[in-house]
Amino acid sequence: MTDRTHPHETIVLATPPDAIPPEAIALAANLLRAGEVVAFPTETVYGLGADATSEAALQRIFAAKERPLSDPLIVHLADASQLAEVARGVPPEAEWLAERFWPGPLTLVLPRLARIPALVAAGGDTVGVRVPAHPVAQALLRAADLPIAAPSANRFMHTSPTTAAHVLADLDGRIACILDGGPTMVGVESTVVDLTTSPPRLLRPGGVPLEALHAILPDILAPAFAEDVPPPTSPERIEPAHAPGQMARHYAPHTRLVVFDATGAEALAAMLALAAEALARGERVGALAADEEAATLEGAGVRVARLGPVDDLTAISRRLYAALRELDAAGLDLLLAHSFGTRGLGLAIEDRLRRAAGGRLRTI
Numbered sequence: 001m002t003d004r005t006h007p008h009e010t011i012v013l014a015t016p017p018d019a020i021p022p023e024a025i026a027l028a029a030n031l032l033r034a035g036e037v038v039a040f041p042t043e044t045v046y047g048l049g050a051d052a053t054s055e056a057a058l059q060r061i062f063a064a065k066e067r068p069l070s071d072p073l074i075v076h077l078a079d080a081s082q083l084a085e086v087a088r089g090v091p092p093e094a095e096w097l098a099e100r101f102w103p104g105p106l107t108l109v110l111p112r113l114a115r116i117p118a119l120v121a122a123g124g125d126t127v128g129v130r131v132p133a134h135p136v137a138q139a140l141l142r143a144a145d146l147p148i149a150a151p152s153a154n155r156f157m158h159t160s161p162t163t164a165a166h167v168l169a170d171l172d173g174r175i176a177c178i179l180d181g182g183p184t185m186v187g188v189e190s191t192v193v194d195l196t197t198s199p200p201r202l203l204r205p206g207g208v209p210l211e212a213l214h215a216i217l218p219d220i221l222a223p224a225f226a227e228d229v230p231p232p233t234s235p236e237r238i239e240p241a242h243a244p245g246q247m248a249r250h251y252a253p254h255t256r257l258v259v260f261d262a263t264g265a266e267a268l269a270a271m272l273a274l275a276a277e278a279l280a281r282g283e284r285v286g287a288l289a290a291d292e293e294a295a296t297l298e299g300a301g302v303r304v305a306r307l308g309p310v311d312d313l314t315a316i317s318r319r320l321y322a323a324l325r326e327l328d329a330a331g332l333d334l335l336l337a338h339s340f341g342t343r344g345l346g347l348a349i350e351d352r353l354r355r356a357a358g359g360r361l362r363t364i
């Protein structure tokens with residue numbers, strides 16, 4: 001490899017969630033305490049962790065991912081009781097949300113304590129914090145006894161990893177160690193809520209549905225997709241004012257992806273029509289599709305990555321990124337996908353599909 005930025009081979013340690021080897025956790029925790037970066041599973045996606053109190057360790061995350069310093073990192077804690085070690089002026093809503101949703105896929109943006117370097121927040125005075133629910137993440141955070149900054153463990157702009165193999169494909173030779181805890185359960189990243197603004201604002205839909213937040217945050221602002229998804233002709237890199245690091249083209253496969261803003265039979269018909277045009281030009285076409293749609297698409301000559309039953313958004317979220325990576329690796333010319341609505345996890349699925357398509361959204 002010519003682009004190796006790390007002096008060591010990347011070691012992969014098996015850490016099955018139901019039988020976590022203490023030696024593997026101790027080794028990874030020691031690496032973190034020594035300022036190295038370690039990839040580990042969370043319930044959402046794999047994270048690339050480093051000591052959140054060390055600027056030198058944080059720099060290693062940006063170097064390994066080739067991520068710009070303008071993109072803030074989420075700080076992971078073992079327990080909500082550690083909130084006071086990273087954030088200040090914690091409002092009562094944060095306590096209520098923590099009690100209801102932690103450990104779990106919710107990130108709260110709060111005023112940052114000076115102990116945490118500004119690099120975590122792209123120079124800003126806030127910090128995004130969450131307590132992950134995955135047993136391996138929990139064991140690691142407890143053993144390291146540090147707040148751990150961790151973005152998703154993929155190369156910058158690429159699809160987030162939901163298996164250790166995905167992490168290896170993006171970061172082999174660039175990081176010290178990967179804890180392999182098997183496929184992640186949620187599959188899309190955490191929901192990010194900014195509590196430093198009034199009213200609070202949804203910065204990224206994710207594993208905790210927006211509807212579930214309404215009981216505690218009745219006035220939460222949730223921007224429509226249209227706000228930060230560009231028309232196909234505009235530049236790909238767009239920085240919405242309130243969500244640093246959230247780019248219109250993100251979570252992206254290398255193959256061209258077109259997403260239809262439709263569901264059900266309408267969406268299937270639109271995919272079949274565009275597939276027929278592309279196939280007639282001699283192109284090879286793939287589709288992310290619900291189980292019920294697979295046979296029809298395959299019958300038309302489309303390679304299908306099955307996401308799950310059409311009404312099972314939990315299964316679809318879990319499979320989404322692996323399916324994208326699978327089709328991306330298949331040497332195809334065009335990928336197709338469609339919306340699964342915006343209720344519950346549908347909102348996060350649609351957000352990620354739109355970003356993966358980088359503005360190639362078709363309204364029908």
Ligand code: TXA
Nearest residue numbers: 044046047072073121126127128151152189190245246
């Ligand atoms: O599920 C997840 O959140 C995963 C796992 C590993 O925990 N992490 C993750 O991190 O997705 P990352 O770095 O890929 O995405 C974090 C996003 C940033 O790009 C930004 O949009 C938002 O969260 N964010 C984090 N800290 C923020 C802050 N202080 N202010 C505003 N937005 C912030």
Ligand code: MG
Nearest residue numbers: 151152153160
């Ligand atoms: Mg990411």
